[in-house]
Amino acid sequence: MTVSTSRRGFLKGAAATGAVLLVGVTPKGALAAGDSAMLNPFVKIGADGSVTAIVKHFEKGQGPATGLSTLIAEEIGLRMDQIGYEFAPSNPEVYNNLLFGPFQGTGGSTAMANSFMQYRQAGAAAREMLLQAAAESWGADAGTLTLEDGVISGSGNSAPLGDFVAAASELTPPAEPRLKDPSEFRLIGNPDVRRLDSKIKTDGTANFAMDVYLPNQMIAMIKRPEQRGALATGFDDSEAKTVKGFIRAAVLPNQAGVVAYAENTWAAMQARDFLIVDWDTSAAEARSSDEIEAEIRAALDAEPTYNVNKTDMAATQAAIDSADKMVEQTFYFPLLAHAPMEPLNCTIEPLADGGIILHDGAQMPTGPHMALSQILDLPMEKIQVNTMLAGGSFGRRATPDADYQVEAGLAFAMTDRTRPVKLVWSREDDLRSGYYRPAFGHKVRVGLSADGDIVGWEHRIAGQSIMKGTAFESFAVKDGVDHSSVEGAADTPYQIPGAHFGLTDAEKATSTLWWRAVGHTHTAYVMEVMMDMAASAAGIDPVDFRLKYLAGDGSDQTRMAGVLKLAAEKAGWGNAPTGRSQGIAVHKSFGSFVAEVVEVSGNPEEGIRIENVTCAVDCGIAVNPDIIAAQMEGGIGYGIGHTMRDRITLTNGAVDQFNFPDYEPLRIGDIANIDVHIVPSAEAPTGVGEPGTPPSAPALANAIAALSDMRVSTLPMNENGVAWA
Amino acid sequence: MTFSLKLNGETHEVDAEPGTPLLWVIRDELKMTGTKFGCGVASCGACTVHLDGEPVRSCQTYIDDVEGVEITTIEAMSDTKIGAAVQQAWVELDVVQCGYCQSGQIMSAVGLLSENPKPSADDIDSYMAGNACRCATYQRIRAGIQRAAEILEA
Ligand code: FES
Numbered sequence: 001m002t003v004s005t006s007r008r009g010f011l012k013g014a015a016a017t018g019a020v021l022l023v024g025v026t027p028k029g030a031l032a033a034g035d036s037a038m039l040n041p042f043v044k045i046g047a048d049g050s051v052t053a054i055v056k057h058f059e060k061g062q063g064p065a066t067g068l069s070t071l072i073a074e075e076i077g078l079r080m081d082q083i084g085y086e087f088a089p090s091n092p093e094v095y096n097n098l099l100f101g102p103f104q105g106t107g108g109s110t111a112m113a114n115s116f117m118q119y120r121q122a123g124a125a126a127r128e129m130l131l132q133a134a135a136e137s138w139g140a141d142a143g144t145l146t147l148e149d150g151v152i153s154g155s156g157n158s159a160p161l162g163d164f165v166a167a168a169s170e171l172t173p174p175a176e177p178r179l180k181d182p183s184e185f186r187l188i189g190n191p192d193v194r195r196l197d198s199k200i201k202t203d204g205t206a207n208f209a210m211d212v213y214l215p216n217q218m219i220a221m222i223k224r225p226e227q228r229g230a231l232a233t234g235f236d237d238s239e240a241k242t243v244k245g246f247i248r249a250a251v252l253p254n255q256a257g258v259v260a261y262a263e264n265t266w267a268a269m270q271a272r273d274f275l276i277v278d279w280d281t282s283a284a285e286a287r288s289s290d291e292i293e294a295e296i297r298a299a300l301d302a303e304p305t306y307n308v309n310k311t312d313m314a315a316t317q318a319a320i321d322s323a324d325k326m327v328e329q330t331f332y333f334p335l336l337a338h339a340p341m342e343p344l345n346c347t348i349e350p351l352a353d354g355g356i357i358l359h360d361g362a363q364m365p366t367g368p369h370m371a372l373s374q375i376l377d378l379p380m381e382k383i384q385v386n387t388m389l390a391g392g393s394f395g396r397r398a399t400p401d402a403d404y405q406v407e408a409g410l411a412f413a414m415t416d417r418t419r420p421v422k423l424v425w426s427r428e429d430d431l432r433s434g435y436y437r438p439a440f441g442h443k444v445r446v447g448l449s450a451d452g453d454i455v456g457w458e459h460r461i462a463g464q465s466i467m468k469g470t471a472f473e474s475f476a477v478k479d480g481v482d483h484s485s486v487e488g489a490a491d492t493p494y495q496i497p498g499a500h501f502g503l504t505d506a507e508k509a510t511s512t513l514w515w516r517a518v519g520h521t522h523t524a525y526v527m528e529v530m531m532d533m534a535a536s537a538a539g540i541d542p543v544d545f546r547l548k549y550l551a552g553d554g555s556d557q558t559r560m561a562g563v564l565k566l567a568a569e570k571a572g573w574g575n576a577p578t579g580r581s582q583g584i585a586v587h588k589s590f591g592s593f594v595a596e597v598v599e600v601s602g603n604p605e606e607g608i609r610i611e612n613v614t615c616a617v618d619c620g621i622a623v624n625p626d627i628i629a630a631q632m633e634g635g636i637g638y639g640i641g642h643t644m645r646d647r648i649t650l651t652n653g654a655v656d657q658f659n660f661p662d663y664e665p666l667r668i669g670d671i672a673n674i675d676v677h678i679v680p681s682a683e684a685p686t687g688v689g690e691p692g693t694p695p696s697a698p699a700l701a702n703a704i705a706a707l708s709d710m711r712v713s714t715l716p717m718n719e720n721g722v723a724w725a
Numbered sequence: 726m727t728f729s730l731k732l733n734g735e736t737h738e739v740d741a742e743p744g745t746p747l748l749w750v751i752r753d754e755l756k757m758t759g760t761k762f763g764c765g766v767a768s769c770g771a772c773t774v775h776l777d778g779e780p781v782r783s784c785q786t787y788i789d790d791v792e793g794v795e796i797t798t799i800e801a802m803s804d805t806k807i808g809a810a811v812q813q814a815w816v817e818l819d820v821v822q823c824g825y826c827q828s829g830q831i832m833s834a835v836g837l838l839s840e841n842p843k844p845s846a847d848d849i850d851s852y853m854a855g856n857a858c859r860c861a862t863y864q865r866i867r868a869g870i871q872r873a874a875e876i877l878e879a
Pocket residue numbers: 761762763764765766767768769770771772773782783784785
């Protein structure tokens with residue numbers, strides 16, 4: 001996995017091994033091939049016929065390395081064992097996320113959605129050029145030749161594609177290569193296609209950023225304040241000096257903490273702990289989570305600041321007030337940490353020419369690339385980003401302010417810049433000094449007619465905005481409304497009569513950040529628990545009740561109803577074994593539709609056990625069905641684990657949790673079984689990394705309500721009346 | 726101080742401070758990076774290695790206590806019958822996602838199959854409870870262990 005990251009270096013390095021066929025796009029977006037210095041390829045074919053996909057998205061487990069390689073292999077005509085992959089260098093003009101603008105990054109479950117046509121076109125262009133080269137060499141018509149399993153055949157000839165790489169690299173790529181018709185797909189949609197990274201992740205050879213060990217490197221760890229936002233003004237390192245391997249300590253230029261430099265990780269950990277730091281807490285956060293919760297709950301009782309859909313709130317209220325029945329519930333969602341398995345870290349390696357390499361599981365390489373350019377006063381082209389495998393992220397590695405890469409940059413800048421500096425976080429750093437899924441509250445009133453029809457839905461949301469105050473504010477916030485605060489509620493596919501959505505921002509006591517499925521983590525819970533409560537008040541089956549509001553013939557409604565019915569059918573909805581009960585939820589997020597049925601046994605006092613989760617997903621064309629199933633399994637586990645027992649709390653501005661024992665991850669025995677069913681579809685592929693998460697928590701809540709009449713409306717569940725078996 | 730370690734069948738002389746966790750000796754001194762750091766407090770299992778065949782958390786095992794003990798890490802698992810079967814099952818079922826916890830999962834799975842060649846789902850859930858996977862690959866870990874048991878039986 002060595003990617004030389006300067007454009008010129010990349011191409012020369014490749015050319016040195018013989019003629020190479022590179023197919024990619026120019027900065028103008030046009031397909032191009034050959035040895036042009038302007039070309040950044042998506043596919044590279046060596047003289048020996050070896051094919052490499054250049055993957056522009058980072059791999060944190062969701063499978064884009066396999067997925068994008070599959071697209072190239074499919075269109076060229078290769079088996080999966082005939083393609084390898086490399087991660088692309090940082091170049092936001094070429095390797096940008098097509099849905100993010102001129103910005104290279106992975107997020108919002110967009111890796112496949114934005115790459116599907118682009119990578120197929122690159123593969124298809126390479127195929128046509130190879131066939132053309134073979135045709136010229138054999139004096140045949142290219143249209144009569146085929147390319148299967150890496151072999152070109154026709155006109156009585158047959159030869160491996162490697163024989164035509166040199167000739168193909170001289171050709172001009174077709175402007176519009178013919179893409180395979182879905183009926184011709186052999187790899188896309190094939191459940192037997194395996195991940196390309198399974199082997200290295202089972203034999204210890206996979207390299208994560210934490211595994212970077214460069215000659216002469218230093219380890220840097222940062223002592224951070226207990227009270228968030230306190231500033232370091234000085235320190236006493238006399239005890240740290242007793243640690244063998246401790247080099248020195250220094251206050252960060254932004255006073256956010258004190259860096260301990262050491263020869264190895266264990267020395268850095270010990271020395272860091274021994275530092276006694278003077279903190280200026282005058283501007284630090286002093287509130288506790290109880291006060292944050294009180295502020296949010298109070299906001300729900302006041303007139304909302306923003307009328308999200310510009311609808312008539314008074315009319316909605318009047319309809320509810322005169323309705324036959326009314327159901328009402330207030331919800332509260334705590335701060336949550338992402339806690340990816342690999343603690344955050346990155347390494348800055350100085351180069352002889354004064355430039356640097358950032359070795360990083362970089363989710364949004366453009367951010368740290370620009371930040372380091374400023375901090376170290378280096379032009380962009382003197383900075384290379386070596387994107388490594390990431391040990392999970394769930395959003396944490398993509399901060400708008402490139403937080404940990406900036407720390408590494410500052411720590412490196414305070415040295416003489418001759419030794420590599422590896423910044424390492426501990427799990428405590430991760431849980432206590434991180435960025436959190438914001439706290440949110442919802443208050444909903446639903447009015448029902450005597451026939452059990454919804455006549456009004458008044459929905460207030462109050463919480464801490466993610467986008468406001470960040471570089472993303474300008475495109476994510478419209479008319480004051482941070483869309484990520486209301487997504488999944490205000491834009492629900494349900495056709496609800498008399499709906500009104502109001503939003504009020506709460507003060508931020510911590511840094512807030514997208515967390516797997518972002519706003520949907522709380523909006524799906526509220527929408528789907530309210531739907532269940534309304535169905536129950538109406539005396540109608542929860543599936544039938546939902547279907548009433550998905551009756552339109554819009555594609556969203558049809559697809560949402562489709563997964564709802566499939567999940568219900570596969571789960572044996574309504575026929576739970578004795579002693580068990582079921583709950584259902586359905587939600588659209590990131591373009592995909594997911595319904596889940598959770599089946600539980602036991603009771604809330606002595607312990608609930610999650611016996612089964614049945615999931616149905618419609619994410620358009622299923623490029624890799626097995627990876628989609630894995631993402632649903634993982635998304636469900638992530639959602640349910642935090643719902644069961646996790647929260648971050650603050651006391652006087654300091655986080656109360658330290659390590660996993662206080663932020664207990666989902667364990668293997670927590671969910672006995674998960675089944676995933678994929679809806680066949682010809683729609684363009686949409687996200688799978690996040691959409692499995694939103695319906696899991698409300699389906700669990702609805703299952704518990706079916707078992708015990710207990711409606712859990714404040715999370716996590718274990719703090720609010722539910723014991724786990 | 727110099728310690729002599731028997732690791733994956735080889736003897737290594739390492740210079741380390743007494744009290745250094747075995748995890749950091751393996752990673753920082755021997756540069757064997759398959760064994761991972763996840764929590765440092767024995768609550769995630771990412772750092773699991775075998776001492777004389779028994780899975781232990783190397784973040785809470787100290788260099789002072791392992792002289793003369795056979796240490797085995799993920800890097801040597803393919804040389805053992807059970808390790809190779811578990812790795813094969815893991816690849817067949819594509820258990821991994823980010824992969825960061827999986828060295829530890831495999832070391833524990835091998836420990837389980839060494840003492841219980843046909844574990845039930847409950848046996849697996851209780852033996853593997855200390856190995857966290859933030860990607861929640863548990864469904865496949867369970868299936869992977871049962872598949873490895875099948876491979877070993879064949
Ligand atoms: S690092 Fe040892 S158990 Fe987590």
